[in-house]
Amino acid sequence: MATPHIKANKGDFAKVVLMPGDPLRAKWIAETFLKDIVLVNEVRGILAYTGYTKNGKKISVMASGMGQPSIAIYSHELFAEYGVEAIIRVGTCGAYQPNIDLRDVLICMSASTDSNLSNALGLVGSYSASADFELVQTAYEVAKRRNAKFHVGNILSSDVFYNFDKEGWKKWANLGIMGVEMESYALFVNAALLHKKALCLLTVSDSFVKSDILTSDERQTGLVNMIEIAIETAEKFSD
Numbered sequence: 001m002a003t004p005h006i007k008a009n010k011g012d013f014a015k016v017v018l019m020p021g022d023p024l025r026a027k028w029i030a031e032t033f034l035k036d037i038v039l040v041n042e043v044r045g046i047l048a049y050t051g052y053t054k055n056g057k058k059i060s061v062m063a064s065g066m067g068q069p070s071i072a073i074y075s076h077e078l079f080a081e082y083g084v085e086a087i088i089r090v091g092t093c094g095a096y097q098p099n100i101d102l103r104d105v106l107i108c109m110s111a112s113t114d115s116n117l118s119n120a121l122g123l124v125g126s127y128s129a130s131a132d133f134e135l136v137q138t139a140y141e142v143a144k145r146r147n148a149k150f151h152v153g154n155i156l157s158s159d160v161f162y163n164f165d166k167e168g169w170k171k172w173a174n175l176g177i178m179g180v181e182m183e184s185y186a187l188f189v190n191a192a193l194l195h196k197k198a199l200c201l202l203t204v205s206d207s208f209v210k211s212d213i214l215t216s217d218e219r220q221t222g223l224v225n226m227i228e229i230a231i232e233t234a235e236k237f238s239d
Ligand code: HPA
Pocket: 092, 093, 094, 158, 160, 161, 180, 181, 182, 205, 206
């Protein structure tokens, strides 16, 4: 079986999929945190693996690519055609708040957007995209127990990385938006449309309010904390 963008067999994916943006990060997550991994997709270099956690739970990891149209395509095909029940995005973001430091983990309860996706749904009004409550609650409990430095709240899924308006982010920050990435709104919309579950966890890789820069080792530590929270959360929803 194949869908337009995934060449895998039915049953190749676990019920829960972790979804980083970068295909090489999907490979690193699978090789570092899972055992008995099998490569189940490589169409367009969008690597996907299925394997088992150290507690024997079956989990898949698949890249989303960058941006809302890309994650919308892959999440739709996984939810609609491959029996996937939950997708947990594991990404990075730029922080908008002074109390949010590099490497902190964000548990995204909801996502706002500057994209036109809400209009494309044909609604009279705009859709408030939110994560699945059980996934948020589980990630919160896991993060708390692990003593992680984390924040729960709303983020901005932007369609623009190189913004010519250098001040526009401040209006979102003023509404309490924790930070900016480019995928979660579309993921949450797809999960809602297809009656599935979604969550987004982010590690802060840069900041609009602080000038610190992470070394690659520091960046890796932040990622490891987030992936461990994501895997422990995923285990509660997998076979
Ligand atoms: N903007 C958008 N997406 C991002 C950023 C950013 O600053 N950092 C990591 N992902």
